[in-house]
Amino acid sequence: MGAIFELESLKKAYAGRTVLDLQHLTVERGEILALVGPSGAGKSTLLRLLNFLEPPDSGELRYKGVAAAGVPLELRRQVTAVFQRPALLRDSVESNVAYGLRLRGQRDCRNQVQAVLQRMGLEKLHRAPARTLSGGEAQRVALARAVVLQPEVLLLDEPTANLDPYNIGLIEEVVKEIHAQRGVTVVLVTHNIFQARRLADRVGLLLNGGLIEIGPSAQFFEDPRDPRTRAFVRGEMIY
């Protein structure tokens, strides 16, 4: 297996406020890692760093052994994200899903797009303007748009927040499926501990920008080492 991401002494601050301060974290190739924690814990910031959307202020972030600052486009394109709010283009569902493939210079992507739309239950909406979709449909389009790229790493930032059980179920199913079939590495940020439990191989708790505890899912939930983790999995407020 081996690590696909390695992070050492990683720091990120906005306007003088440290939002991320990680001593050490690795993401293993082919795992589903869930990062849980209350709002403002630094989870989304970490995901943006893993997606090379922002550079760290200090410390090291390596993807496949290459420092994040020097990651070439081909490697950068192996990693993609679905965010909490599906930022869709003012275009049809089909064009939105084909967008990433077109960026990569692929002309004829109809079959791939069709297959993914079908899997997501969106085939009837393929010509619909993206801005007419419901929240759940839009988020499925966002996931389809990421999945069609066959990424090596899929980053999910609260992908099912505010969605109904049907859409949550479908999205989780697809994530599990691509993980099982293609061995995609998934980093899932969520404050929903039930979702972390359903999906993840390993779970980490982030609090105030630091990693409190990380371990295999069963251990994290059944036998947490840190009292703050214990409190969090019991659903108590932690600060």
Next chain:
Amino acid sequence: MDTVIQGIIDGFRMFFSGDPVLWEIILLSGKVSGIALIFSALLGIPFGAFMGLVRFRGRRFVQALIYTGMGLPPVVAGLGVYLLLSRAGILGPLNLPFVPELFTVPAMILAQVIIATPLVAGYTMSAVSEVAPDLRLQVRSLGATPLQVTLAVLREARLGLVVALVGGLGSIISEVGAVMMVGGNIEGQTRVLTTAIMLETRRGNFSLAIGLGMVLLLLSFIINYGVTQLQGKGN
């Protein structure tokens, strides 16, 4: 009232009679404004996109300059070009290649580019700034290069870009001060619809002036209708 009605009748008659002098004026108006709009778009859209996307020191100062340019009185632009190109002016005596002579079509185009570019840039800047930062982040996350991000944002802001083009065109096709100053309203050479309307009104040929005015409105409508087709289906 009779004059107005007669003017409208004359206008229609003129338009459909295929009067070669009139058609020359119409075509020159279209040509000058069309070419000026193309140059303004080539300069104003990238500049406006840059201003909308990039934060840098002194941005507000540049923004204020653009806003001032958006309100630039055409006669002032005309005066500037006049002083630049006249024989006694700044560039005129140097006889440089690519610098147009006064009272020519290129000189009129130059003046109109100066009028329309800040408008195109300003509207583009505002349209591009309105595109959600979330979308830019998402597009980058899908693997877009900086150029591809810019193109995606421009595509997303396309309704605003249409407004930018319509605004730019409106400011130049209807403009008379600058084209009069640097073009000189020379018959068969630099006479356009607006300068012709002014001339005919001064001569007392009101029906002809009204007819020309109608032609100008119609031309403006046709071009604007063409531009609105750029915004795509469903918008």
